[in-house]
Amino acid sequence: xxxxxxxxxxxxxxxxxxxxxxxxxxxxxxxxxxxxxxxxxxxxxxxxxxxxxxxxxxxxxxxxxxxxxxxxxxxxxxxxxxxxxxxxxxxxxxxxxxxxxxxxxxxxxxxxxxxxxxxxxxxxxxxxxxxxxxxxxxxxxxxxxxxxxxxxxxxxxxxxxxxxxxxxxxxxxxxxxxxxxxxxxxxxxxxxxxxxxxxxxxxxxxxxxxxxxxxxxxxxxxxxxxxxxxxxxxxxxxxxxxxxxxxxxxxxx
Amino acid sequence: xxxxxxxxxxxxxxxxxxxxxxxxxxxxxxxxxxxxxxxxxxxxxxxxxxxxxxxxxxxxxxxxxxxxxxxxxxxxxxxxxxxxxxxxxxxxxxxxxxxxxxxxxxxxxxxxxxxxxxxxxxxxxxxxxxxxxxxxxxxxxxxxxxxxxxxxxxxxxxxxxxxxxxxxxxxxxxxxxxxxxxxxxxxxxxxxxxxxxxxxxxxxxxxxxxxxxxxxxxxxxxxxxxxxxxxxxxxxxxxxxxxxxxxxxxxxxxxxxxxxxxxxxxxxxxxxxxxxxxxxxxxxxxxxxxxxxxxxxxxxxxxxxxxxxxxxxxxxxxxxxxxxxxxxxxxxxxxxxxxxxxxxxxxxxxxxxxxxxxxxxxxxxxxxxxxxxxxxxxxxxxxxxxxxxxxxxxxxxxxxxxxxxxxxxxxxxxxxxxxxxxxxxxxxxxxxxxxxxxxxxxxxxxxxxxxxxxxxxxxxxxxxxxxxxxxxxxxxxx
Numbered sequence: 001x002x003x004x005x006x007x008x009x010x011x012x013x014x015x016x017x018x019x020x021x022x023x024x025x026x027x028x029x030x031x032x033x034x035x036x037x038x039x040x041x042x043x044x045x046x047x048x049x050x051x052x053x054x055x056x057x058x059x060x061x062x063x064x065x066x067x068x069x070x071x072x073x074x075x076x077x078x079x080x081x082x083x084x085x086x087x088x089x090x091x092x093x094x095x096x097x098x099x100x101x102x103x104x105x106x107x108x109x110x111x112x113x114x115x116x117x118x119x120x121x122x123x124x125x126x127x128x129x130x131x132x133x134x135x136x137x138x139x140x141x142x143x144x145x146x147x148x149x150x151x152x153x154x155x156x157x158x159x160x161x162x163x164x165x166x167x168x169x170x171x172x173x174x175x176x177x178x179x180x181x182x183x184x185x186x187x188x189x190x191x192x193x194x195x196x197x198x199x200x201x202x203x204x205x206x207x208x209x210x211x212x213x214x215x216x217x218x219x220x221x222x223x224x225x226x227x228x229x230x231x232x233x234x235x236x237x238x239x240x241x242x243x244x245x246x247x248x249x250x251x252x253x
Numbered sequence: 254x255x256x257x258x259x260x261x262x263x264x265x266x267x268x269x270x271x272x273x274x275x276x277x278x279x280x281x282x283x284x285x286x287x288x289x290x291x292x293x294x295x296x297x298x299x300x301x302x303x304x305x306x307x308x309x310x311x312x313x314x315x316x317x318x319x320x321x322x323x324x325x326x327x328x329x330x331x332x333x334x335x336x337x338x339x340x341x342x343x344x345x346x347x348x349x350x351x352x353x354x355x356x357x358x359x360x361x362x363x364x365x366x367x368x369x370x371x372x373x374x375x376x377x378x379x380x381x382x383x384x385x386x387x388x389x390x391x392x393x394x395x396x397x398x399x400x401x402x403x404x405x406x407x408x409x410x411x412x413x414x415x416x417x418x419x420x421x422x423x424x425x426x427x428x429x430x431x432x433x434x435x436x437x438x439x440x441x442x443x444x445x446x447x448x449x450x451x452x453x454x455x456x457x458x459x460x461x462x463x464x465x466x467x468x469x470x471x472x473x474x475x476x477x478x479x480x481x482x483x484x485x486x487x488x489x490x491x492x493x494x495x496x497x498x499x500x501x502x503x504x505x506x507x508x509x510x511x512x513x514x515x516x517x518x519x520x521x522x523x524x525x526x527x528x529x530x531x532x533x534x535x536x537x538x539x540x541x542x543x544x545x546x547x548x549x550x551x552x553x554x555x556x557x558x559x560x561x562x563x564x565x566x567x568x569x570x571x572x573x574x575x576x577x578x579x580x581x582x583x584x585x586x587x588x589x590x591x592x593x594x595x596x597x598x599x600x601x602x603x604x605x606x607x608x609x610x611x612x613x614x615x616x617x618x619x620x621x622x623x624x625x626x627x628x629x630x631x632x633x634x635x636x637x638x639x640x641x642x643x644x645x646x647x648x649x650x651x652x653x654x655x656x657x658x659x660x661x662x663x664x665x666x667x668x669x670x671x672x673x674x675x676x677x678x679x680x681x682x683x684x685x686x687x688x689x690x691x692x693x694x695x696x697x698x699x700x701x702x703x704x705x706x707x708x709x710x711x712x713x714x715x716x717x718x719x720x721x722x723x724x725x726x727x728x729x730x731x
Contacts (some may be wrong), residue, residue, distance in 0.1 A: 048686050072685040082686055088679045092701030101697065102687035109688070141701065142683075158687065 018222035034219035077109035079165030185210030279336035308435035407443035441471035510545025529588030532560025543575035567596035585618025614650035
């Protein structure tokens with residue numbers, strides 16, 4: 001589904017990703033872990049198409065298409081979703097309104113008829129149950145005055161509505177209490193299917209207790225330096241990232 | 254902001270067409286003869302001519318205001334024609350008599366004058382250049398005693414009302430443009446709502462400038478008698494021309510005891526091109542008097558057009574417990590400049606006013622909010638709430654705010670909130686990541702920003718305003 005080859009990315013003329021390779025197949029859940037500043041969020045932003053992140057080398061193929069050729073909205077319409085680490089507020093724009101516009105924009109891209117208001121509401125109600133979201137959150141402005149937990153829940157709710165092929169969760173677990181974490185994880189698990197894939201960026205193994213990954217990758221200094229199964233996450237939790245960096249240094253010397 | 258956004262094509266001003274009708278146009282220039290000619294054309298009574306001539310004499314002694322935060326080359330008032338009218342027939346018996354070219358022009362503007370095709374519940378007065386060409390649903394309104402007609406007709410049919418109220422809110426020497434308007438005004442709408450009547454439909458006037466080198470000077474007068482209610486809306490468009498054209502209107506509202514007047518404007522005069530060539534100079538005086546107790550005047554304006562906008566719809570709150578409101582969205586894109594706001598003059602006791610102003614600047618647009626809240630010494634327990642927000646799109650535009658507050662009574666409660674924000678790249682990207690184009694994202698964000706104002710508009714017009722805003726914003730993101 002997704003293949004990243006030798007990806008180099010600059011942010012403000014500083015190289016952040018330095019030759020990253022990653023392959024994600026349908027139905028898989030990949031977790032990207034790594035210390036602060038290793039390039040985890042940069043990877044998420046580049047996949048979503050953020051302009052200020054400049055790809056200097058390498059390629060990204062998504063469902064057979066050159067992702068780097070596509071605008072952010074076309075990537076979204078192709079089925080890439082990013083749950084933002086810091087979702088922005090858009091005052092005065094009702095949460096439902098943005099979602100319906102977004103869903104209909106995606107449907108239009110796929111050549112489908114737009115959903116009528118009534119149909120949309122019905123569809124949204126089902127998803128609201130999964131995410132434990134009240135009507136009130138739907139009517140309010142997008143993220144306007146939401147608590148940290150509400151914002152993250154809203155991100156996953158949007159993901160539920162848009163039903164993307166590839167979902168990227170950028171530190172969705174940060175700042176969540178255990179109950180909110182369970183709801184978020186429940187939202188992700190409800191969407192897991194053989195057709196969909198997930199890229200879960202996190203600092204902590206905690207989220208992975210609830211969303212069990214097929215693969216764990218360790219990102220250090222702009223490269224994936226170690227990959228493994230879910231047990232790698234536990235090892236990182238116990239031992240930190242230091243030993244991997246030492247291994248890497250040893251291998252290089 | 255992103256390079257791709259800068260490339261977004263500029264949307265053409267879609268109302269920029271010219272209608273080919275035979276026109277009767279006054280010779281270029283302004284003098285007493287021209288005023289006498291206008292007055293004679295309209296078969297006006299002597300007092301009205303005298304009033305015009307008085308205003309003209311006064312105007313000659315006045316200077317154009319220089320305090321607005323707008324810049325333009327000096328206007329040659331002798332280079333404009335002050336009267337243009339479609340030539341065909343003077344009195345219309347029915348729609349069938351209307352010049353088909355004019356009817357087509359309004360069709361193109363999306364304002365079918367055919368009563369069957371019209372929006373249910375909206376009566377329209379269509380003003381084409383200097384004259385009102387048709388007013389719809391007149392008979393239906395007359396059943397309720399509501400008078401809705403052109404100003405010229407009102408002068409003929411209801412001279413006592415016109416004489417009593419005309420100039421009672423905006424005197425002939427009020428300001429430079431109002432004096433000019435008084436001297437040369439040609440038409441406009443007249444509305445009279447009798448005691449206790451709730452006007453059964455929305456009233457609206459569509460102003461269209463068509464002729465070249467002419468100014469449009471209309472005068473609107475709305476009188477709401479005790480306990481009555483009326484909602485009125487005006488819309489305006491003009492062809493694309495390289496020369497600037499002058500529009501100096503005067504609107505007067507009078508609300509008696511327990512009466513409510515809601516006045517909404519969707520102003521979409523031709524704004525000029527991206528280089529700032531052409532466009533309408535929109536210099537307008539709008540004022541309402543809340544004369545009686547519990548009277549209520551509400552101004553809502555969506556200003557997206559015109560090269561230059563200078564207008565301050567105001568309320569004079571004379572009656573005790575009277576209420577004044579001003580809700581405004583002003584958008585300046587390309588080289589447009591706007592200096593707009595309101596005046597709330599509190600005279601009666603327990604008077605209250607609300608001001609919500611949303612300024613949006615894009616391109617090289619310059620947007621100024623200027624507002625005065627004045628609490629007189631007898632205005633016990635007066636209240637004002639002002640919220641004044643500016644949004645900037647891009648880094649070449651400007652937003653300016655000049656709030657004036659004068660309080661002479663210590664029981665007054667004043668609240669003022671102001672904010673300036675830049676439309677966020679983060680907000681746009683967020684919407685794009687959900688599948689919206691950058692342009693749709695901007696339109697969505699700006700419409701959200703304006704929501705508090707749009708919700709004051711009658712429903713059909715709120716939809717129109719949202720569309721208009723989106724169109725006016727196209728090509729603005731850069």
